[in-house]
Amino acid sequence: MTELWDTIIIGAGVSAYGAAMYAGRFEIKTLMIGELPGGTIVNTDDVANYPGFKMITGMDLADKLREHAEEYNITQKNGRVVKVEKTGDCFTVSTNDESFKGKTVIFATGTEWRKLGVPGEKEFTGKGVHYCALCDGAFYKEKVAALVGGSDSAAKDALLLAKYAKKVYIIYRKENIRAEPINKRRVEQSDKIEVIPNTNVLEIKGDKFVNKVILDKEYNGSTEFPIEGLFIDIGHIALSGLAKDLGVALNKKGEIIVDRHGFTNMEGVFAAGDVIDTDFKQAITGVAEGVTAAFNVYNYVEKADVKCFDP
Ligand SMILES: Cc1cc2nc3c(=O)[nH]c(=O)nc-3n(C[C@H](O)[C@H](O)[C@H](O)COP(=O)(O)OP(=O)(O)OC[C@H]3O[C@@H](n4cnc5c(N)ncnc54)[C@H](O)[C@@H]3O)c2cc1C
Numbered sequence: 651m652t653e654l655w656d657t658i659i660i661g662a663g664v665s666a667y668g669a670a671m672y673a674g675r676f677e678i679k680t681l682m683i684g685e686l687p688g689g690t691i692v693n694t695d696d697v698a699n700y701p702g703f704k705m706i707t708g709m710d711l712a713d714k715l716r717e718h719a720e721e722y723n724i725t726q727k728n729g730r731v732v733k734v735e736k737t738g739d740c741f742t743v744s745t746n747d748e749s750f751k752g753k754t755v756i757f758a759t760g761t762e763w764r765k766l767g768v769p770g771e772k773e774f775t776g777k778g779v780h781y782c783a784l785c786d787g788a789f790y791k792e793k794v795a796a797l798v799g800g801s802d803s804a805a806k807d808a809l810l811l812a813k814y815a816k817k818v819y820i821i822y823r824k825e826n827i828r829a830e831p832i833n834k835r836r837v838e839q840s841d842k843i844e845v846i847p848n849t850n851v852l853e854i855k856g857d858k859f860v861n862k863v864i865l866d867k868e869y870n871g872s873t874e875f876p877i878e879g880l881f882i883d884i885g886h887i888a889l890s891g892l893a894k895d896l897g898v899a900l901n902k903k904g905e906i907i908v909d910r911h912g913f914t915n916m917e918g919v920f921a922a923g924d925v926i927d928t929d930f931k932q933a934i935t936g937v938a939e940g941v942t943a944a945f946n947v948y949n950y951v952e953k954a955d956v957k958c959f960d961p
Pocket residue numbers: 660661662663664665666683684685686687688689690691692693694696697698699700729730731732758759760761803806807889892922923924925931932933934936
């Protein structure tokens with residue numbers, strides 16, 4: 651007979667670790683399946699807002715959360731979930747190689763980088779077009795790089811790039827970047843960073859590698875703007891496709907709708923972290939949502955008379 655898990659957590663980011671740690675403490679039979687260990691937070695080396703740590707790298711924070719979860723009796727598998735189906739009151743969660751059966755599922759699948767959607771982006775990805783400053787910023791030592799975006803993470807990425815590049819341009823579609831005040835000040839005070847406001851990138855051009863972008867308005871007398879690298883930092887899209895296919899309700903942005911207990915519209919299906927319909931997406935909020943979901947999974951499996959059947 652197929653092994654039955656009380657909960658299957660899909661994801662391996664901070665929200666999944668928070669959920670796994672609490673599920674383990676509640677001694678419910680827990681399987682966690684995730685593709686990229688640590689998730690998004692490992693893309694920053696400068697986490698200064700996770701309570702309890704004045705400063706920690708994203709990788710260290712993820713490692714600490716994982717190690718804490720591993721203090722309890724949880725099972726982890728590395729892999730990509732390709733399908734989640736309802737089987738009676740239960741769920742079958744499949745990777746390309748294996749299938750697992752759970753009484754409940756917690757989606758902690760996070761997000762992926764939003765694409766700019768302009769000509770040249772796909773062609774030059776990895777050849778001057780990047781999405782992760784921490785991963786690829788060091789290639790731009792003493793070079794000229796630009797970054798599209800105006801969020802707090804865009805500001806932090808521009809500051810990181812400025813450690814390597816001789817010049818960093820922030821190309822932003824609005825007048826003022828909307829970073830946290832402390833990061834905005836650091837950007838303004840940097841003599842390497844210059845903001846080009848109210849401007850969009852229309853096209854990315856190059857030879858083997860990027861050598862310029864085309865702007866929608868003139869800068870220094872031309873719409874052709876020479877650069878050596880372009881970092882696209884315009885946010886993320888919720889990875890909610892598996893949940894959608896299962897019948898879970900999403901909002902207009904494609905995020906999973908949950909109540910404050912982490913319940914979705916489907917009985918036995920919970921969600922937490924960047925994939926859910928919250929405005930504030932941070933490591934600490936994701937961990938807390940994972941913990942909340944695990945607590946309510948525990949209550950649910952204790953009370954509900956969940957019946958599975960083998961199809
Ligand atoms: C550049 C940058 C800087 C940031 N800085 C900070 C900061 O300083 N402080 C802060 O609090 N927050 C920061 N954040 C936000 C923070 O990183 C996120 O809020 C948090 O990491 C979200 O965690 P998550 O677990 O919900 O999702 P994610 O970290 O996106 O993790 C999702 C996980 O699910 C897995 N997954 C997805 N689909 C599948 C599938 N089909 N099968 C198996 N696994 C799957 C992924 O591989 C991944 O492991 C920053 C974000 C960025 C981009």
